[in-house]
Amino acid sequence: MGIAEILGLIGAAQKIIDFIARQKRIAEQSGAWTAAERAQVDARWTELTSGHAWQTDEEGGNI
Amino acid sequence: MNVNTSRQRLAAFLVVAALLASGCATTRPGEDKLLVRSQQTYETARETFNVLFVLEDENEALIESKLPGTHAKVEKLRVLAKANLPRLLRAIDAYSAASGGGDLTKALAVIEQALREAQDILAASGG
Numbered sequence: 001m002g003i004a005e006i007l008g009l010i011g012a013a014q015k016i017i018d019f020i021a022r023q024k025r026i027a028e029q030s031g032a033w034t035a036a037e038r039a040q041v042d043a044r045w046t047e048l049t050s051g052h053a054w055q056t057d058e059e060g061g062n063i
Numbered sequence: 064m065n066v067n068t069s070r071q072r073l074a075a076f077l078v079v080a081a082l083l084a085s086g087c088a089t090t091r092p093g094e095d096k097l098l099v100r101s102q103q104t105y106e107t108a109r110e111t112f113n114v115l116f117v118l119e120d121e122n123e124a125l126i127e128s129k130l131p132g133t134h135a136k137v138e139k140l141r142v143l144a145k146a147n148l149p150r151l152l153r154a155i156d157a158y159s160a161a162s163g164g165g166d167l168t169k170a171l172a173v174i175e176q177a178l179r180e181a182q183d184i185l186a187a188s189g190g
Contacts, residue, residue: 012118019114026106031091032099032159041106041152048113049145053120056141 101155101171105148108178112144115181136184140177147173 033041048054090099119126119137126133147170154170 053116
């Protein structure tokens, strides 16, 4: 295993941990969104879609 | 632990976590189960797409060398997710405001299918 793969795996592991934590919170959610939660939905969407990973090749995400 | 085994385990966690989240719709008395399920599916799909897109973006060359064609599949999901997650959200808001179900069930079905595709790609990455 080379250094690049090790770094990639470490980076991926933290993302997986974060993902599982979010899924756990979603699964534990009780009931429909409150107004505050609905506002957080918009904020989270803006946060994610402004990132490189969500850019398609056509949008210049694969330079 | 070799790379492939650890990735298989990570991918397995992803699939199980996403399935668990999408299967639970706990409602308070009087709340609409379809609405809550739609909201949970929206959030589960959004986060599943995100982890797939980020992992693929950051490891594109390696993933493509091991699983040719993955980038094209993920690109299709990027386009689909960016068009249809907002569509589902608008349907959720409209349903929540007026209790109409038609658009919501259709929008939900699109995202549920895309979520299954994302989960398949994530599971394949670990193979």
